[in-house]
Amino acid sequence: MTTAQHKIGSGFGARSTADDVLHGIDLTGKLALVTGGYSGLGLETTRSLTKAGAHVVVPARRVAVAEEALADIDGVEVDELDLGDLDSVRAFAERFLASDRTLDIVINNAGIMACPETRVGPGWEAQFATNHLGHYALVNRLWPAIEPGGARVVAVSSGGHHNSGIRWDDVHWRHGYDKWEAYGQAKTANVLFAVHLDRLARESGVRAFSLHPGGILTPLQRHLERQEMVDRGWIDENGTVLHPEAFKSPEQGAATQVWAATSPQLAELGGVYCEDCDIAEPAPTDGPRTGVRDYAIDPEQAARLWDLSAELTGVNAFA
Numbered sequence: 001m002t003t004a005q006h007k008i009g010s011g012f013g014a015r016s017t018a019d020d021v022l023h024g025i026d027l028t029g030k031l032a033l034v035t036g037g038y039s040g041l042g043l044e045t046t047r048s049l050t051k052a053g054a055h056v057v058v059p060a061r062r063v064a065v066a067e068e069a070l071a072d073i074d075g076v077e078v079d080e081l082d083l084g085d086l087d088s089v090r091a092f093a094e095r096f097l098a099s100d101r102t103l104d105i106v107i108n109n110a111g112i113m114a115c116p117e118t119r120v121g122p123g124w125e126a127q128f129a130t131n132h133l134g135h136y137a138l139v140n141r142l143w144p145a146i147e148p149g150g151a152r153v154v155a156v157s158s159g160g161h162h163n164s165g166i167r168w169d170d171v172h173w174r175h176g177y178d179k180w181e182a183y184g185q186a187k188t189a190n191v192l193f194a195v196h197l198d199r200l201a202r203e204s205g206v207r208a209f210s211l212h213p214g215g216i217l218t219p220l221q222r223h224l225e226r227q228e229m230v231d232r233g234w235i236d237e238n239g240t241v242l243h244p245e246a247f248k249s250p251e252q253g254a255a256t257q258v259w260a261a262t263s264p265q266l267a268e269l270g271g272v273y274c275e276d277c278d279i280a281e282p283a284p285t286d287g288p289r290t291g292v293r294d295y296a297i298d299p300e301q302a303a304r305l306w307d308l309s310a311e312l313t314g315v316n317a318f319a
Contacts, residue, residue: 036110083134
């Protein structure tokens with residue numbers, strides 16, 4: 001399989017911040033949408049985009065919490081959205097489209113990680129439903145606002161995609177639920193979504209990207225017991241981070257998604273998976289879990305997942 005998955009020498013790296021990659025970029029007059037843009041990496045993404053001049057729409061499941069978190073940031077609006085509820089996705093999209101605005105940036109940032117077995121909607125596994133299907137439906141419903149401005153759509157995946165490809169015979173984990181493998185499947189789905197969206201949308205001037213933000217301790221770990229993080233060697237019994245050099249700050253963690261959303265270096269590229277503010281290399285067959293696995297950028301699997309997602313959600317802007 002030929003691939004564009006090779007570093008381009010962006011000049012940035014693992015310790016670059018969102019403000020670093022936006023230096024010299026003027027987003028005045030641009031409209032961005034950042035799901036979950038009020039917590040963790042999403043909050044830093046919202047903050048940096050507004051500092052560069054963008055107006056940011058933050059769809060939030062917890063509206064009051066979002067409004068409080070964003071109270072000191074100008075150029076932000078909050079609206080209600082529960083990605084695990086397709087009726088909520090449809091209602092949000094209808095409200096937004098009624099405003100007759102065009103989107104320049106969409107960052108699918110919200111997500112859940114390693115939660116206990118949870119079912120949403122018609123019995124769907126919550127991580128696949130929230131991290132992938134909700135965002136799939138959102139982008140497709142917002143397509144009339146995404147296409148006119150040639151927006152960039154950025155899917156925040158994770159190195160966790162190394163945990164699992166798509167379980168085609170059991171995507172909703174009816175059997176043998178494993179929270180980390182289910183998370184891995186959802187993150188692989190994020191990558192495949194960007195691959196196929198870019199293929200469908202590039203003629204309209206819309207490009208899509210996915211990325212691994214790096215290891216960051218944020219509220220994403222809310223479903224993990226402290227002892228599990230101790231056992232993984234992340235923190236000690238008192239909650240102190242054991243190897244700070246192994247983790248990024250939220251400002252550094254937000255950098256790759258902001259870079260993917262705005263960098264002129266990516267103007268003629270799309271459908272690629274990024275990490276450390278550059279395009280990632282293909283993952284080695286053995287060794288460290290870096291780069292992107294072949295199954296996550298396979299165009300045939302990407303098309304298959306798109307068709308499955310359209311069937312499950314009843315939405316396909318490209319049908």
